[in-house]
Amino acid sequence: MFHRVQKLAVAAFVAAGAAVSFPAYAGKTLDAIKSRGQVVCGVNTGLAGFSQADSNGKWSGLDVDMCRAIAAAVLSDPEKVKYVPLNAQQRFTALQSGEVDLLSRNTTFTLTRDASLGLHMTVVTYFDGQGFMVPTKSKIKSAKQLKNQTVCVQSGTTTEKNLTDYSKANGLAIKPVVFEKVEAATGAYFAGRCIAYTTDASGLASVRNKEAKNPAEHVILPELISKEPLGPMVRRGDDEWFGIVKWVITGLQEAEEYGVTQGNVDQMASSTDPVIQRMLGTNEDTGKLLGLDKAWLARAIKATGNYGEIFERNVGPKSALGIPRGLNNLWNKGGVVYPMPIR
Numbered sequence: 281m282f283h284r285v286q287k288l289a290v291a292a293f294v295a296a297g298a299a300v301s302f303p304a305y306a307g308k309t310l311d312a313i314k315s316r317g318q319v320v321c322g323v324n325t326g327l328a329g330f331s332q333a334d335s336n337g338k339w340s341g342l343d344v345d346m347c348r349a350i351a352a353a354v355l356s357d358p359e360k361v362k363y364v365p366l367n368a369q370q371r372f373t374a375l376q377s378g379e380v381d382l383l384s385r386n387t388t389f390t391l392t393r394d395a396s397l398g399l400h401m402t403v404v405t406y407f408d409g410q411g412f413m414v415p416t417k418s419k420i421k422s423a424k425q426l427k428n429q430t431v432c433v434q435s436g437t438t439t440e441k442n443l444t445d446y447s448k449a450n451g452l453a454i455k456p457v458v459f460e461k462v463e464a465a466t467g468a469y470f471a472g473r474c475i476a477y478t479t480d481a482s483g484l485a486s487v488r489n490k491e492a493k494n495p496a497e498h499v500i501l502p503e504l505i506s507k508e509p510l511g512p513m514v515r516r517g518d519d520e521w522f523g524i525v526k527w528v529i530t531g532l533q534e535a536e537e538y539g540v541t542q543g544n545v546d547q548m549a550s551s552t553d554p555v556i557q558r559m560l561g562t563n564e565d566t567g568k569l570l571g572l573d574k575a576w577l578a579r580a581i582k583a584t585g586n587y588g589e590i591f592e593r594n595v596g597p598k599s600a601l602g603i604p605r606g607l608n609n610l611w612n613k614g615g616v617v618y619p620m621p622i623r
């Protein structure tokens with residue numbers, strides 16, 4: 281009966297001239313991924329906590345986990361990812377040219393990037409802001425004390441632009457020392473060629489932890505001078521793939537909200553909560569709407585854990601980076617992560 285009503289509603293919608301479309305297939309990117317048996321993911325060349333390869337070439341990090349969750353959802357195997365390390369300059373061309381299926385690489389969403397690169401932002405996976413690191417012995421306590429000082433920065437980033445804006449807005453006449461490669465920028469800072477190094481606060485924590493001879497000799501100043509909402513991007517022109525990336529990430533966040541974890545996802549399949557049933561495909565098949573199967577999200581959660589588990593493991597207070605959840609907590613726990621409903 282209900283089915284009949286739905287059919288009638290669709291018929292009425294079509295008769296009214298509206299376009300009703302259910303994906304007959306899940307888009308050319310997913311087709312290509314299926315036929316090659318791998319998701320090709322553009323990642324950072326090496327940013328501890330977000331994307332780095334160990335000595336065996338095994339990649340890990342928050343950005344890497346997004347690739348793994350998507351591979352689990354679409355190919356039933358989180359290992360079926362080819363990682364393409366990209367520096368700041370290379371990243372957008374690699375996505376535009378089709379070299380990678382998605383770019384999951386500490387990339388800030390901005391109007392210019394959204395409107396001029398032929399790319400789409402998907403979901404924010406990390407709410408960040410730009411900060412400064414200085415040697416502890418410099419005794420600098422605030423970014424406002426950087427007047428006329430040199431600051432090392434990498435080109436091709438929002439960082440470079442924000443630094444100029446911040447300097448202008450505060451009359452600081454900061455002297456940017458610009459490098460194309462991150463190793464050159466951090467190397468110059470650690471060699472004392474600049475009084476400060478600037479990048480996303482998460483990047484500062486990562487660089488200090490991994491590259492400083494003694495992390496205690498460097499302090500991260502309290503000011504954040506920008507908003508840096510970071511997340512994966514996809515090419516325009518394939519709405520189905522855009523939808524898959526968007527909903528896998530949203531699903532990981534929704535899983536945290538509803539207490540579905542890597543450890544309990546199998547038992548949760550017998551939950552009586554309709555929201556959890558929907559997420560795990562035991563009552564409704566949401567996967568069908570995305571061109572996937574009904575266990576798409578259950579597999580993603582099993583592969584990486586929910587968003588909170590991903591955060592804790594890679595960058596959270598108990599990890600080497602030791603970053604508090606802050607803005608990246610769920611909306612009902614004091615943060616701004618507000619997953620769209622899986623419904």
Ligand SMILES: N[C@@H](CCC(=O)N[C@@H](CS)C(=O)NCC(=O)O)C(=O)O
Binds near residue numbers: 325366387434436439
């Ligand atoms: N979120 C900023 C900055 C991203 C960025 O590329 N940061 C640098 C400094 S931490 C980086 O990751 N460099 C690594 C590389 O280029 O290989 C953006 O999207 O422009």
